[in-house]
Amino acid sequence: MRSSEIKQNRDFGIVVHGGAGSFVQGSSKEFGRRRKDLEQSATSGFKVLSKKGSATDAVEEAIRVMEDSGVFNAGKGSCLTLDAKVYVDAALMNGDLTCGAIGGGNVAQNPITLARAVMEKSDHVLLVGTENLARFARTIGFPVVPLIPSALRLEQYKKYKVEAFKHSLKEWPRNTKLFRHRQYNDNDTVGAVAIDSKGHVCAGVSTGGRWLKLPGRVGDSALIGAGVYARSDSGAACATGMGEEIIRVCLSKSVCDLMKMGADAQSACDAAINMLTNMIGAGVGGVIAIDRLGRFGASRNTDLMTRAFRFNSMKRTYVAFLPEHLNPPPSSGGLKRKPLRF
Secondary structure, three states: OOHHHHHHHOOOEEEEEEEEEOOOOOOHHHHHHHHHHHHHHHHHHHHHHHOOOOHHHHHHHHHHHHHHHOOOOOHHHOOOOOOOOOOEEEEEEEOOOOEEEEEEEOOOOOHHHHHHHHHHHOOOOEEEOHHHHHHHHHHHOOOOOOOOOOHHHHHHHHHHHHHHOOOOOOOOHHHHHHOOOOOOOOOOOEEEEEEOOOOOEEEEEEEOOOOOOOOOOOOHHHOEOOOEEEEOOOEEEEEEEOHHHHHHHOHHHHHHHHHHOOOOHHHHHHHHHHHHHHHOOOOOEEEEEEEOOOOEEEEEOOOEEEEEEEEOOOOOOEEEOOOOOOOOOOOOOOOOOOOOOO
């Protein structure tokens, strides 16, 4: 397809997710808050795009909304480590391969913005540790304001810590031998992928990690290729779920590789999740993606992956919140899905 035809048919927009995991019944008030904030995230990101803003700006804005929410496992709502500390991971990557990430630290109210600063203000890709991140932040004039655990997260931590010593979990058997550990399915990392009106793509992710993780643990969200990946000639992808397993298969890069080979975003997501299931097992994670033509995709092998979509071709923001909710009709801009043929 000629570049002029791609430009004419290409859609622009954003997909966000609020994490993948098991569906747990909760109050209607809690569900309402999560749904509202997820919708607001996609809407805010699209507003940036509709004003000719960049995909990078849109992804950062969308993730900041969820970090500030307090109901997702990112930013103000981050879960706690085994020793009741907050340590977050975040990453941002553009289609031109510029990227930045932070891991295992706590110095910023919006970790995604500090990850962007690593990308734009340093020659590195990944910086880790609170002391190191604080030194970097102060050097560039970035406000050092650590995240403080919310009352809800502290209450959850106390409950989980007590129960942790009563059970052994098959998910982390070696950790169980170190301490009586309990892993919970609160894998609600937040992330976003976007394509702007110029065809530039970006992927971003932010998370508090996994409940009762060992101090020093860094998950997939800080690792380029695992939690996020983007290439101008293929698209952008963002993963969520059990970080250790996502790292093992480089899930986000796998999606982008499939799009580079000719798959549309949805086909690539489906194929990558099938690979994840075959190699690791079910109940592990999910992924969202946008290809270079502005087509979107979202797939999972968990019970649930909350997500929201907003594209120029849509009249409103579409939210898929409950397990039975499907993705909206393809936003193809007149372009048909291309089946996988390898």
